[in-house]
Amino acid sequence: MNTRRMTALAIVALAATALTACSAGADTGAGSDVDAKTATSAEDFGGMDALVEAAKAEGQLNVIALPDTWANYGKIISAFEDKYDITVNSADPDVSSAEEITAAKNQQGQDTAPDVFDLGSAVALDNLDQFAPYQVANWDDIPEGSKEKTGLWVYDYTGLVSIGYDADAVPAPKSLDDLLGSEFAGKVALNGDPTQAGAAAAGVYLAALQSGGSADDIQPGVDFFQKLNQAGNFLPLDPTPATIASGETPVVIDWSYNNLAAATENEGQRNWKTTVLPGSAVGSYYNQAINVDAPHPAAARLWQEFIFSPEAQNLYLAAGAYPSTLAAMVEADTVDKKALDAVGEMPADLVQFTPEQTEQATSLLAEKWAAAIS
Amino acid sequence: MTTSATRRSEAGSAHAGPAVSLPPTDASDASAEPAAARPRRRPRWALLGLTPFALYALLFLAVPTFLALATGFFDGDGAFTLDNLTALTEPAVLGAFASSFWVSAVTAVAGAVVGALVCYALLAVRPDGLIRTFVDAASSVLAQFGGVMLAFAFIATIGIQGLVTVFLKDRLGLDLFADGVWLYQVPGLLLPYLYFQVPLMVITFMPAMEGLKRTWSEANATLGGTRFTYWIRIAMPILAPSFLGSLLLLFANAFSSYATAAALISQGAQIVPLQIRGALISETVLGRENLAGSLAIGMIVVMVVMMTAYSALQARTERWQR
Amino acid sequence: MSAVRDSATPSKLTSRVILVVVAVVFAVPILSMVEFTLRAGIDGGHDLGHWAAILDPENSRKYRVLFQGIGNSVVLAAVTVLIVVVLLLPTMILVKLRFPKLQRVLEFVCIIPITVPAIVLVVGLAPVYSVVARLLGSAPWTLAFAYGITVLPYAYRAIAANLQSVDVGTLAEAARTLGAGWGTVLVRVLLPNLRRGVLTASVISVAVVLGEYTIASLLGRNTLQTSLVQVSKSDPFVAVAFALLALAFAFVLLFIIGRVGSIRRIRETP
Numbered sequence: 001m002n003t004r005r006m007t008a009l010a011i012v013a014l015a016a017t018a019l020t021a022c023s024a025g026a027d028t029g030a031g032s033d034v035d036a037k038t039a040t041s042a043e044d045f046g047g048m049d050a051l052v053e054a055a056k057a058e059g060q061l062n063v064i065a066l067p068d069t070w071a072n073y074g075k076i077i078s079a080f081e082d083k084y085d086i087t088v089n090s091a092d093p094d095v096s097s098a099e100e101i102t103a104a105k106n107q108q109g110q111d112t113a114p115d116v117f118d119l120g121s122a123v124a125l126d127n128l129d130q131f132a133p134y135q136v137a138n139w140d141d142i143p144e145g146s147k148e149k150t151g152l153w154v155y156d157y158t159g160l161v162s163i164g165y166d167a168d169a170v171p172a173p174k175s176l177d178d179l180l181g182s183e184f185a186g187k188v189a190l191n192g193d194p195t196q197a198g199a200a201a202a203g204v205y206l207a208a209l210q211s212g213g214s215a216d217d218i219q220p221g222v223d224f225f226q227k228l229n230q231a232g233n234f235l236p237l238d239p240t241p242a243t244i245a246s247g248e249t250p251v252v253i254d255w256s257y258n259n260l261a262a263a264t265e266n267e268g269q270r271n272w273k274t275t276v277l278p279g280s281a282v283g284s285y286y287n288q289a290i291n292v293d294a295p296h297p298a299a300a301r302l303w304q305e306f307i308f309s310p311e312a313q314n315l316y317l318a319a320g321a322y323p324s325t326l327a328a329m330v331e332a333d334t335v336d337k338k339a340l341d342a343v344g345e346m347p348a349d350l351v352q353f354t355p356e357q358t359e360q361a362t363s364l365l366a367e368k369w370a371a372a373i374s
Numbered sequence: 375m376t377t378s379a380t381r382r383s384e385a386g387s388a389h390a391g392p393a394v395s396l397p398p399t400d401a402s403d404a405s406a407e408p409a410a411a412r413p414r415r416r417p418r419w420a421l422l423g424l425t426p427f428a429l430y431a432l433l434f435l436a437v438p439t440f441l442a443l444a445t446g447f448f449d450g451d452g453a454f455t456l457d458n459l460t461a462l463t464e465p466a467v468l469g470a471f472a473s474s475f476w477v478s479a480v481t482a483v484a485g486a487v488v489g490a491l492v493c494y495a496l497l498a499v500r501p502d503g504l505i506r507t508f509v510d511a512a513s514s515v516l517a518q519f520g521g522v523m524l525a526f527a528f529i530a531t532i533g534i535q536g537l538v539t540v541f542l543k544d545r546l547g548l549d550l551f552a553d554g555v556w557l558y559q560v561p562g563l564l565l566p567y568l569y570f571q572v573p574l575m576v577i578t579f580m581p582a583m584e585g586l587k588r589t590w591s592e593a594n595a596t597l598g599g600t601r602f603t604y605w606i607r608i609a610m611p612i613l614a615p616s617f618l619g620s621l622l623l624l625f626a627n628a629f630s631s632y633a634t635a636a637a638l639i640s641q642g643a644q645i646v647p648l649q650i651r652g653a654l655i656s657e658t659v660l661g662r663e664n665l666a667g668s669l670a671i672g673m674i675v676v677m678v679v680m681m682t683a684y685s686a687l688q689a690r691t692e693r694w695q696r
Numbered sequence: 697m698s699a700v701r702d703s704a705t706p707s708k709l710t711s712r713v714i715l716v717v718v719a720v721v722f723a724v725p726i727l728s729m730v731e732f733t734l735r736a737g738i739d740g741g742h743d744l745g746h747w748a749a750i751l752d753p754e755n756s757r758k759y760r761v762l763f764q765g766i767g768n769s770v771v772l773a774a775v776t777v778l779i780v781v782v783l784l785l786p787t788m789i790l791v792k793l794r795f796p797k798l799q800r801v802l803e804f805v806c807i808i809p810i811t812v813p814a815i816v817l818v819v820g821l822a823p824v825y826s827v828v829a830r831l832l833g834s835a836p837w838t839l840a841f842a843y844g845i846t847v848l849p850y851a852y853r854a855i856a857a858n859l860q861s862v863d864v865g866t867l868a869e870a871a872r873t874l875g876a877g878w879g880t881v882l883v884r885v886l887l888p889n890l891r892r893g894v895l896t897a898s899v900i901s902v903a904v905v906l907g908e909y910t911i912a913s914l915l916g917r918n919t920l921q922t923s924l925v926q927v928s929k930s931d932p933f934v935a936v937a938f939a940l941l942a943l944a945f946a947f948v949l950l951f952i953i954g955r956v957g958s959i960r961r962i963r964e965t966p
Contacts, residue, residue, distance in 0.1 A: 064916075067929035074930060090761075091916055093929045097657040103916060106822035110834040112916040120657050186534055186555050193641050196656040235534075236558045238640035242526050242932035246732055247535040265931070268737045362658045370466060370642045420794040427787035430779075431805055434845045438820030439812055445819060492718055497704065498711035502958035509715070511950035514899045515943055516722065517850075518907030522925060523939040527725035530732050537728045569725065572718070577900050578853040581893050585861025591704035604704065616857050619803075623810070623853050630813040633909060647813050654815060670816040677811035681804055 036297035040151070041135045042305065045298070048137065051305070052084060054298035060087050061299040064114040065100050067093035069241065069261040071157055072319035076312050083306070086299055096197060097123035101130055108293050115300035117289045120198040122358055124153045124287040131289040134301055136308045141328035146285065155285035156307055157257075157321040160276050160347070161206040164259030167271040169250040176210045176224065176277060180231050184251060188228060189235040189243075191254040194365050201365065202282050203253040205353065209280035215353050218361045219368075226372040234373060245269050260320035274320075281347045285324065310334040322346050443674070446667030458668035467649060471672065473560050474645040478628035481567040486621045488568070489575020493583040496576075501584065510580075513573035520570055521633030528566045528638070533557060560644050566634050571624050578623060582616030615688055622684045626677060646673060726940070733937045746933035762938060765923030766945075768836040772919065773905040775840035777898045780851045783844070785894060788855055789886060792864050806852035809845050814910035825915060836917045846911070847904045851897035858893025862886075895957040899950050906946045 035044065036054055045051040055061075061080075068074030070093075077088045091112070092103065097119040107113035117124075117131075124131075133150035136142075146155035163173055170183055179188050192200035208214070208221030228234040239249040244262050247270065252259060259274040266272050288307055294300040306312050313323035314336040320343050329335040353361065449455045461467065492509075499505045532538050534551060542548040556562050586609055594604040632647035643649040646669055653665040706714075734742040750759070791798050809817075821842055832838050864886060871885045887894070909921035920942055928935030 062916075069930055089918075090926065091918070092913055092922070093926050095913070096655045098660065099655050099914075102654070102663075103914065106818070106914065107826075107834075107916050109826055110829045110916070112834050114916075122660060123657050126660055186551065190641070193643075193652070195659050196652055198657050201658045234641075235555065236639060236641035237529070238637065240522075240526075240928070240932065241930075242928060242936065243529060245735075245932050246526075246530055246533070248529050248533045269735070358658075362660075366659045373641050420790060423790045424787060424795070427783050430783055430841075430844070434821070434824065434841050435805070435809060435848075438817055438824055439808065441820035441823060442812065442816045442818075443820075488718070491714055494706055495711040495714035498706050498708055499715075505715075507951055507954040507958060510896070510899065510954050511947050512722075514903040514950050515946045517900065518903040519943065520907060521909055521921070522928070523729075523936070524725075526936065527729050530728035531725045537731055538724065569722070572722075574850075577896060578850065578857065581854060581857035581896055582860065584892065585857070586704055587861075588704070609704065616860065619853055619856065623807070623849055626807060626810040626849065630811055632813050632815055647815070650813060650815055654819075666816055666819070670812055673813070674808075674811055677807070681807065685800060 040133050042137050055302035058296040058299045062089045062115045064091050065095045071257045071321045072315045076315050080306050101127050104291050111295040113295050115294040115296050116303050119287050132292040134290050136305050141325040146324045153287040153289045155324040156288045157316040157323050158283040158285040159255035159257045159321045161202045161282045162256040162259050162274050162276045164252045164274045166250040167273045184233045188233050188251045189239045189249040195369050202284050206282040215357045222368050222372050229373045257320040281350050283350045283352050443671050445664050446671050450661045458664050462672050470646045470649050477563050478625050481571050481628045482624040485571025485575050485624050489572045492576050493580050513576040517570050517573040522637045524634050525637030567628050578620045729936050762923045765918045765920045769920040771837050772840050773902045776843045776901050776905050779844035780901050806848040810849040818914040839917050842911055843905050847901040850900045854896040855893040858890050862889045
């Protein structure tokens with residue numbers, strides 16, 4: 001009996017060693033194309049067609065944190081899949097920008113790691129060593145302040161902070177103070193916690209700008225939400241497509257493209273309208289970046305090219321987001337005029353917080369928010 | 375029964391030293407039997423038998439836990455610091471621990487009591503029958519039903535526009551939320567948590583209930599005891615260790631439950647798992663990831679305290695069984 | 697109907713009342729979900745429109761990820777149950793037989809997974825998994841190693857409750873004196889007595905695996921729960937419908953496992 005046991009153990013040990021030896025050889029096969037990993041533009045591949053060929057050879061693309069209804073990403077992903085015949089694996093639509101970076105670090109070296117990121121500016125500026133530099137073909141169409149000079153991160157789109165509401169449940173809010181009224185009791189929700197989510201923080205910034213504050217002082221914004229909470233109008237529930245459809249969150253402060261998407265999704269279920277308050281408008285560009293350890297580097301770069309092509313940029317516009325190449329597209333007449341008319345011109349007084357202002361604002365929020373809405 | 379008990383206590387005293395030391399076992403067994411070959415081989419084989427599990431637990435439990443907790447001792451740049459641990463004494467964090475403890479304790483006790491009642495009711499049902507299998511399967515499924523969907527189920531039921539809320543308001547004039555919307559604050563966690571605590575109790579406690587031997591109730595009846603005395607003086611003491619064990623499991627389950635709370639409470643971080651969420655996923659307040667490690671250390675400390683209390687209680691309740 | 701009713705068993709009436717009350721209370725949230733999926737539109741009313749959308753071939757791209765997730769979850773459940781039966785059960789029996797002093801230690805080890813929230817555990821699991829990925833690839837089934845740890849608290853408690861009432865020591869000694877090897881003792885003597893506990897442990901392990909979200913999401917694997925969340929972002933009605941289907945699927949699976957276990961037991965009882 002003892003010898004039988006010993007033999008069994010020996011076989012297991014041998015098998016384990018064999019497995020290790022075998023798999024040590026079969027390392028990440030996708031990384032065999034060394035050129036793709038260090039390519040900084042389409043020329044490095046030998047032209048756009050060569051890039052497309054290399055990407056098709058990889059056959060897959062991993063994206064993360066791109067819900068289908070966020071700025072039309074559903075349509076953008078389908079368009080990319082159809083145009084280049086590359087399967088897009090869209091993982092974790094629910095996670096925040098910080099979690100995108102964590103996922104990349106957690107899955108480093110595995111072929112499920114994300115290839116590209118779509119991040120808020122704060123997280124992007126904090127993690128520059130995670131990105132690979134790349135300049136798209138129409139690099140000059142992107143305004144100077146909207147890109148890092150080697151292409152580590154590039155602005156792709158922004159929205160405006162808006163108020164979405166169920167027209168059958170509440171009257172249309174014309175000003176911020178309307179939300180303090182009794183018709184909005186227990187009805188106003190923010191898309192997340194401002195100390196965690198960029199969209200919610202932007203909502204507080206808007207309240208600040210509309211209540212006499214400025215980009216350097218968002219205390220009036222926190223005060224407004226404190227008043228909203230004391231009036232019993234603030235709903236601490238996270239609005240999702242499900243809660244909007246069920247009527248649990250009749251008023252949602254969120255990016256314009258999200259509220260517009262909610263209106264289309266809920267056609268026939270809810271009479272969802274979106275309004276941007278007159279006066280100062282708050283926007284915040286998101287950033288495209290390529291993972292420096294991308295398992296599919298050629299496909300990642302092709303995605304970047306696609307995102308900044310008029311096709312994808314117009315899809316952003318159709319969702320109600322302002323693409324970063326808007327000015328260039330208007331000049332070159334490649335813009336989707338119908339979409340532009342529907343969304344309206346970008347407001348001249350669009351406020352985007354600088355990194356210093358963001359840092360100051362978020363430390364204020366970290367200090368004061370929990371107490372204000374408790 | 376007495377013979378096996380004494381035999382077990384003999385074996386217990388033979389293992390008086392640490393279970394891992396071989397010589398004492400050898401000596402006592404060798405003195406008991408002339409055939410020294412078999413006893414000497416047994417301990418070595420037995421230790422080997424523990425290795426697979428030990429290896430598995432080491433690799434996938436000990437190492438990750440250690441790594442995760444270790445992040446609590448470092449800051450973002452990799453330097454050793456005790457700042458994260460001192461951050462645990464902030465009033466907001468202490469309040470979160472208190473709330474977590476309160477919610478976990480209440481749902482554990484309530485869940486245990488209701489679950490035990492259901493187990494009691496199941497004793498009258500045929501153990502291999504359809505009802506029993508139905509309840510088993512349903513309990514297993516519901517014990518793991520959590521997160522976003524559970525939260526939404528409760529929003530749809532007793533949310534502001536929920537089925538039951540609207541029904542109560544329209545038909546009976548009762549406004550559940552007259553004093554404010556409590557569903558999206560800490561008290562609102564109690565009902566969703568109970569929804570998975572009770573089935574968990576049923577699942578983990580039922581085998582113990584089934585272990586109650588018929589002979590004991592017959593002995594009780596023969597000696598003139600009533601149903602009341604059976605339960606109070608025979609069944610409950612026997613079930614106490616398992617009941618406490620399940621209670622502890624329920625407490626731990628609620629204490630570390632994260633997904634449901636995250637879906638219901640989006641503002642603020644009133645319980646510890648939400649504090650951890652804030653530290654790890656925030657895209658506006660950056661650089662607090664290591665706080666999550668120290669928060670986890672705090673949670674483990676609470677659990678160690680609970681386990682010690684549980685062990686002490688267990689030792690008392692199991693006294694008579696040994 | 698015996699004159700002296702067994703004082704251990706409640707009356708049929710008490711039993712029925714308790715079970716019905718609890719069943720009704722627990723059915724209400726499920727019914728609310730069903731009602732939500734049947735909503736027809738702004739003008740009220742109910743119809744099967746959302747359920748029909750599931751079968752609409754136009755949406756097949758959206759649901760492709762869902763079916764992949766279901767397949768992965770089933771494989772994960774099977775491997776996890778294997779880990780429980782092959783690794784945990786013999787260890788628990790061994791500890792009870794040979795190392796009773798280690799029982800507390802084992803219990804503590806088995807309760808740690810539930811005290812460290814998954815969201816933190818993943819921070820530590822990620823480096824371990826990068827090693828695993830190099831050895832075994834990043835196929836979804838490798839997640840079962842982490843799941844085996846996650847189900848430890850539940851499986852341990854289920855088997856322990858059963859172990860407590862079975863005199864393993866006497867049975868093992870009796871079998872040994874009759875000449876049985878340890879393999880026979882384990883499989884033919886102890887296992888049949890522990891069938892209830894093992895079955896319960898397996899059933900709850902399957903349930904845990906099918907309901908686990910955090911670890912799968914943070915390690916980037918596609919399972920039932922992660923794919924549900926993905927679908928819910930684009931269509932909440934279909935997501936709730938799928939969640940209900942997932943619950944029903946898990947329930948049917950576990951019901952079948954339970955029936956098979958019961959039938960074998962009925963057949964083997966003399």
